[in-house]
Amino acid sequence: MKESRAPFYILVLILLCVGIGLTWYRHVTWQIPWLPGEKQEVWSVEARVEFTGTGQPVMASLAIPESQSGFEKLNEFTASPGYGLAYQTKNGVRRAEWSVRSAQGNQVLYYRAEFVVNDNLVVPQAPPPISGSRLLMGDGPQITVARSMLERARQRSADVFTLTRELIREFNSEDEAVALLQQYGEREEWLVALLQEAGIRAREVAVLELEDGRRRSQLSDYLQIFSGERYMLIDPQTSTEEDSLDLLMWEYRSQPVLDIVGGVNSRLSFSVIEQERPVSDIVQQRSEAFSKVMDFSIHLLPLSEQTLFKGILLIPIGVLVVCLLRILIGIKTAGTFMPVLIAIAFIQTTLITGLVGFVLIVGVGLLIRGYLSQLNLLLVARISTVIITVIMLISMLAVLSYQLGLSEGLKISFFPMIILSWTIERMSILWEEEGGKEVFMQVGGSLLTAVITYALMMNEYIQHLTFNFLGLQLVIMAFVLLLGTYTGYRVLELHRFYALVKRK
Amino acid sequence: MGSMWSPLEWVQRYRELSEMGILGMNRRNHGYISRYNDRSLYPLVDNKLLTKELALEFKLSTPELIGVIDNQHDVRGFDRMVAGHKGFCIKPAKGSGGKGILVILEVDGNRYRRSNGEWLTSSDLQRHISNILAGLFSLGGAMDAAMIEALLNPSSSLTDYSFQGVPDIRVIVFRGIPVMAMVRLACASSGGKANLHQGAIGVGVDIKTGKAINAVQREKRITQHPDTGAALADLVIPQWETLLRLACACHEISGLGYLGVDLVIDEIAGPTLLELNARPGLSIQIANDAGLLPRLRRVEKIKRPELMSVEEKLAFAATHFARPSLIESPPTESV
Numbered sequence: 055m056k057e058s059r060a061p062f063y064i065l066v067l068i069l070l071c072v073g074i075g076l077t078w079y080r081h082v083t084w085q086i087p088w089l090p091g092e093k094q095e096v097w098s099v100e101a102r103v104e105f106t107g108t109g110q111p112v113m114a115s116l117a118i119p120e121s122q123s124g125f126e127k128l129n130e131f132t133a134s135p136g137y138g139l140a141y142q143t144k145n146g147v148r149r150a151e152w153s154v155r156s157a158q159g160n161q162v163l164y165y166r167a168e169f170v171v172n173d174n175l176v177v178p179q180a181p182p183p184i185s186g187s188r189l190l191m192g193d194g195p196q197i198t199v200a201r202s203m204l205e206r207a208r209q210r211s212a213d214v215f216t217l218t219r220e221l222i223r224e225f226n227s228e229d230e231a232v233a234l235l236q237q238y239g240e241r242e243e244w245l246v247a248l249l250q251e252a253g254i255r256a257r258e259v260a261v262l263e264l265e266d267g268r269r270r271s272q273l274s275d276y277l278q279i280f281s282g283e284r285y286m287l288i289d290p291q292t293s294t295e296e297d298s299l300d301l302l303m304w305e306y307r308s309q310p311v312l313d314i315v316g317g318v319n320s321r322l323s324f325s326v327i328e329q330e331r332p333v334s335d336i337v338q339q340r341s342e343a344f345s346k347v348m349d350f351s352i353h354l355l356p357l358s359e360q361t362l363f364k365g366i367l368l369i370p371i372g373v374l375v376v377c378l379l380r381i382l383i384g385i386k387t388a389g390t391f392m393p394v395l396i397a398i399a400f401i402q403t404t405l406i407t408g409l410v411g412f413v414l415i416v417g418v419g420l421l422i423r424g425y426l427s428q429l430n431l432l433l434v435a436r437i438s439t440v441i442i443t444v445i446m447l448i449s450m451l452a453v454l455s456y457q458l459g460l461s462e463g464l465k466i467s468f469f470p471m472i473i474l475s476w477t478i479e480r481m482s483i484l485w486e487e488e489g490g491k492e493v494f495m496q497v498g499g500s501l502l503t504a505v506i507t508y509a510l511m512m513n514e515y516i517q518h519l520t521f522n523f524l525g526l527q528l529v530i531m532a533f534v535l536l537l538g539t540y541t542g543y544r545v546l547e548l549h550r551f552y553a554l555v556k557r558k
Numbered sequence: 559m560g561s562m563w564s565p566l567e568w569v570q571r572y573r574e575l576s577e578m579g580i581l582g583m584n585r586r587n588h589g590y591i592s593r594y595n596d597r598s599l600y601p602l603v604d605n606k607l608l609t610k611e612l613a614l615e616f617k618l619s620t621p622e623l624i625g626v627i628d629n630q631h632d633v634r635g636f637d638r639m640v641a642g643h644k645g646f647c648i649k650p651a652k653g654s655g656g657k658g659i660l661v662i663l664e665v666d667g668n669r670y671r672r673s674n675g676e677w678l679t680s681s682d683l684q685r686h687i688s689n690i691l692a693g694l695f696s697l698g699g700a701m702d703a704a705m706i707e708a709l710l711n712p713s714s715s716l717t718d719y720s721f722q723g724v725p726d727i728r729v730i731v732f733r734g735i736p737v738m739a740m741v742r743l744a745c746a747s748s749g750g751k752a753n754l755h756q757g758a759i760g761v762g763v764d765i766k767t768g769k770a771i772n773a774v775q776r777e778k779r780i781t782q783h784p785d786t787g788a789a790l791a792d793l794v795i796p797q798w799e800t801l802l803r804l805a806c807a808c809h810e811i812s813g814l815g816y817l818g819v820d821l822v823i824d825e826i827a828g829p830t831l832l833e834l835n836a837r838p839g840l841s842i843q844i845a846n847d848a849g850l851l852p853r854l855r856r857v858e859k860i861k862r863p864e865l866m867s868v869e870e871k872l873a874f875a876a877t878h879f880a881r882p883s884l885i886e887s888p889p890t891e892s893v
Contacts, residue, residue: 381584427685432630433692483694487657488756541585548571553777554847555574 062539069532076525085172086337090518093330095171096128097264099302100325102164105317107157112316114152115142116165117260117305122177124299125169128339133164147307161317169302170336181255181280182308187247189239196238199231204248214254214281215288215295221248222293242275242290255280260305261287266328273304273311273324337522352521365398367520370530372397372507377537379503384544388477388484388496393503395470400508402468408508409501411466412474414451416497419444419478420485427482441475579849581840586816590854594733594815595836602812603834606705607651612811618804619830621647621707628703630691633684636706637668645709648686650695652702654837656753658695660686663709663722673722710830713823715796718788719761721745726752727763727795727821729805730838730850733863735871736802737853737879739763740845741795745775746785759783760845761790766880768798772847773885781885791885799872801829806868808834846881853879 080086085094103114118141121127132139137152152163190197207220225232225241235244242258249256260273276296277288287296287303304324305311314320341353352363372394379385387393400408422443426436451466477500485493510516519526543551575582581590602608613620624646625639640646644665650658660683664671670678689695690704712724719725722744729739741761748757759780762772770793773780782789795801805819808831818838824830843850856878857863866874 384583431685432688433694479694539588541582541588543572543575543580543582544584545568547580547582548568548575551575551580551844552571553774554578554580554844554849555571 059539062535066532066535069528069535073525073528073532076528077523078525080523080525082174084337084340085170085174085333086522087333088519090334090514092333094333094336096329096331096336097125097169097171097302098166098327098329099169099262099264100164100166100327101304102162102323102325103152103312103314103320104160104162104323105314105320107159107161107317109156109158110316112137112152112154112157112161112314114163114315114317114320115313116150116152116163116322117307117309117311118148118150118165119167119169119262119302119304120148120177121169121175122179122303122306123175124171124173125302126172126175126340128168128170128336130165130167132166137163147309149309157317168339170331170340171299173299178283179280179285179306181285182257184250184253184255187243187250189244189247190251196234199234200244200248201251203228203231204252208252214279215286217252217254218245218249218256218277218279218288219293221245222288222290226291226293242277245277245290249277249279257306257308259287259303260311262302262304262324262326264300264302264326264328266326269325270323271326272322276301276303278303278306352524364517364521365401367524367527368511368517369394369398370527371510371516371520374530374534375507375510376503377534379506381537381540382544384546385499385503386496387500387503388480389473389500392473392477393500394507395473396500396504397507397511399469400504401511403465405505405508407465408469409505411451411469412501415444415447415466415469415474416478416481418447419474420482423478423482427486437475437479440478441472444471444475444478575849579851579853579855580843581850581854583840585851586840587837590732590816591837595817596813599813600836603814603817603836604654605651606649606653606833607703609812609831609834610705613808613831616807616811618807618811619824619827621710621824621830621832624706624708626651626703626705627687627691630688633687633691636684636687637680640665640706643708647707647709648683648690649705649707650690650702651705652693652696652700653690654695656751658686658690661709710822710827711825713796713825715794716823718786719743719783719790719793721783721785724822726832727801727823728838728842729802729819729821730842731805731809731817731819732854732857733815733860734806734809734866735857735860735863736765736805736875737857738842738846738848738850739765739768740842741770741793742845743783745783747775754841754845759790760841761793762842762846762848762881763795764881764883765802766876768795768801769793769883770885771881771883772845774844774847777844779885791883796823797828802872802875803868804829804831806871847884848881 081088099119101116103116105114118130119127132150132152134152137154140151140153142149142151150165190200203224204221207217207224210220211217222245225245232241235241239247246256246258256277256279259276259278261276262273263271275290277290278285279288287301288294289296312320312322338353352360352367355363373391376387376391376394380387380390396408396412403411419440423436423440426439431439448466448469448471455461455466481493481497484496602612607626610620610623624643627633627636627639645661645663647662648660653659661673662670662678662683663673668680670680670683672678687704690702693700693702696702710724712720716725719741720743726742727739728742729736731737740763742752742754743759743761744752745757745759752758754760754774757776759773759775761770763769764771770790773790775784781791801821801823804821808819809815809817812834814834814836816836816838818835820832820835821829822832840850860866860874863871
């Protein structure tokens with residue numbers, strides 16, 4: 055006996071593990087919080103490209119940021135009336151390209167992207183290859199000066215970061231040398247060239263400083279220094295390592311930020327807005343944008359179907375309640391899962407309307423059924439009559455309550471009419487066979503179960519969990535399976551058989 | 559009252575019931591019914607017609623079958639079918655828990671007197687039969703047939719104990735061994751019904767002697783039949799050993815390991831099989847003031863009970879399950 059139970063417990067264990075694992079996976083990879091109503095920081099950044107058209111065909115190519123460590127790209131939009139837009143991918147780098155046959159006068163193009171702050175997101179980036187810079191080619195006084203600055207910095211440094219810091223400090227203190235160097239190239243270009251010479255993988259990146267409400271801001275040039283897998287952003291002026299949490303790298307593939315053919319006076323400006331967005335919206339957008347087959351999620355369905363599934367995924371909660379109440383408590387209900395259907399109807403009707411409606415329909419239905427029993431009808435015909443009566447009753451209640459100005463009454467039509475008719479029929483027979491007490495017990499038990507189920511199904515937390523974590527269905531299944539092996543007493547049996555103990 | 563709401567009280571109750579070996583619904587379903595009763599055998603007991611055929615094949619005594627109505631067309635012929643019978647009983651072949659059973663004690667022209675004294679017309683009975691055919695009383699609402707059986711002749715030794723109808727004896731047979739028995743006595747307050755929760759009297763019967771050992775009505779101990787005043791301590795089931803043999807035989811023919819056998823004592827035919835039950839209820843424990851579990855466990859210790867002869871089985875039951883009577887003799891009226 056004992057051995058044969060092992061596969062069962064293994065099954066339950068597998069269900070629990072897989073269920074909890076899936077749930078955890080979704081929590082981690084999709085950033086779905088355990089509690090509903092949580093909000094996340096979203097940065098909405100907008101690039102505004104302005105230029106003057108010359109009547110020639112225009113091709114404007116803008117570097118666009120992708121998801122990067124700390125920032126997850128949610129979506130992107132462009133606004134550019136009259137322009138054709140294509141996202142071109144060349145050498146693995148995606149750019150927005152606008153084109154138009156002919157443009158005259160002032161032209162404005164917009165590109166907007168939204169980024170979610172995601173501290174756990176790590177996007178590894180390929181460090182740039184080490185290559186000799188044109189600045190250090192050949193010989194000349196500027197090269198000797200630059201190399202000696204690097205040498206001095208190297209002597210005062212211990213690692214990649216300190217070397218960079220000391221080199222920037224050299225540039226800040228040696229004004230004369232810097233003046234010489236600047237005749238040949240920009241400070242950032244020199245820094246990258248020298249760091250590359252020292253064997254450090256570094257590049258210039260164009261960075262947008264994230265500050266809520268900024269408009270007409272510009273990109274700043276930063277140094278991106280790679281140290282193994284990690285990288286850091288260093289301000290080339292102050293040599294401080296910047297907290298990358300408020301810096302969004304806009305262009306980091308050593309390409310021009312903006313490239314316009316056929317336009318003049320081009321200007322590029324940025325605006326930044328910070329928003330707090332409910333996590334559910336973010337999850338929705340995320341799944342629309344990046345759906346993969348493996349990421350099995352209700353969010354991939356059209357919105358109307360999602361609402362439907364929101365209800366369907368709650369049914370197992372009701373089923374679990376019925377299992378608990380019947381197996382552990384021993385409550386009698388009219389029809390095993392009828393209370394779950396009633397609870398679903400309650401969700402549509404709201405509780406009080408639902409309760410009143412249920413009692414009215416079943417009560418009047420029983421009266422009418424009492425009359426029908428005298429007509430000597432066949433069972434199927436009789437139940438059909440009850441169904442039609444119930445439908446007429448519901449219609450009458452709806453119209454009546456609407457006339458009285460109670461729009462609540464309209465919702466009564468959500469009751470499962472066929473189920474109700476069967477309930478009326480069985481309760482009527484039960485009344486004849488076992489008396490009214492048993493009818494009240496069963497109807498009361500059903501209503502109690504339905505109300506408990508309703509309360510749980512309406513719970514915001516439970517709705518959030520069942521809708522977002524499909525893995526929980528497996529956990530519920532495991533619990534139901536375990537309940538199926540409970541052989542102890544039901545609570546009501548403790549009462550029923552207590553007379554035996556009391557007599558002792 | 560306060561203690562009733564304390565969790566400790568319920569833990570205590572749980573422990574006490576456990577110690578008494580009371581069998582609960584969950585354990586009955588899980589540990590006994592689903593383990594010892596093969597599902598494929600259920601139709602034999604769920605359909606009383608099949609049970610009856612089987613019983614006839616093995617020459618077990620059952621009530622005489624007046625007729626079977628299995629389609630709506632034949633319902634009209636009902637009056638002709640019962641013509642000449644003084645009383646009869648209409649049963650759904652697939653009914654459960656006594657649902658849909660209608661006992662007619664007296665026929666007067668086209669009026670029929672029901673066991674609770676109510677007079678019914680022929681069309682009342684025909685509607686009842688229509689309901690049976692449509693499956694109102696059957697498990698899962700399946701189409702059903704109505705059986706019409708002749709009434710039994712109540713055993714004279716038990717008439718004092720019954721307000722209406724015939725006392726109904728229930729024996730739990732586990733793996734072929736009778737483990738517990740009770741008699742259900744209808745009374746006025748139960749409306750002629752023999753179900754304990756409707757107020758019928760449950761009398762536990764000693765498995766060795768067939769003597770009453772305990773009697774309860776609505777969970778209270780009683781010593782006398784509330785309607786007839788008969789002392790329940792003196793109740794002895796006649797032909798007890800024959801009855802037990804019949805119960806054991808029912809295990810053989812049905813193949814069910816955990817079986818409830820419902821019997822009556824007919825004045826002429828002796829112990830007669832009414833029906834078999836693959837899911838016998840638990841209130842027999844209340845009637846006996848004893849838990850089923852210790853007895854079931856005792857029987858589970860036997861490795862091959864099918865090798866025991868009926869005599870050995872009865873001897874085993876008599877040795878292990880016999881109990882002295884707990885009923886105080888009347889006139890100690892107060893309880």
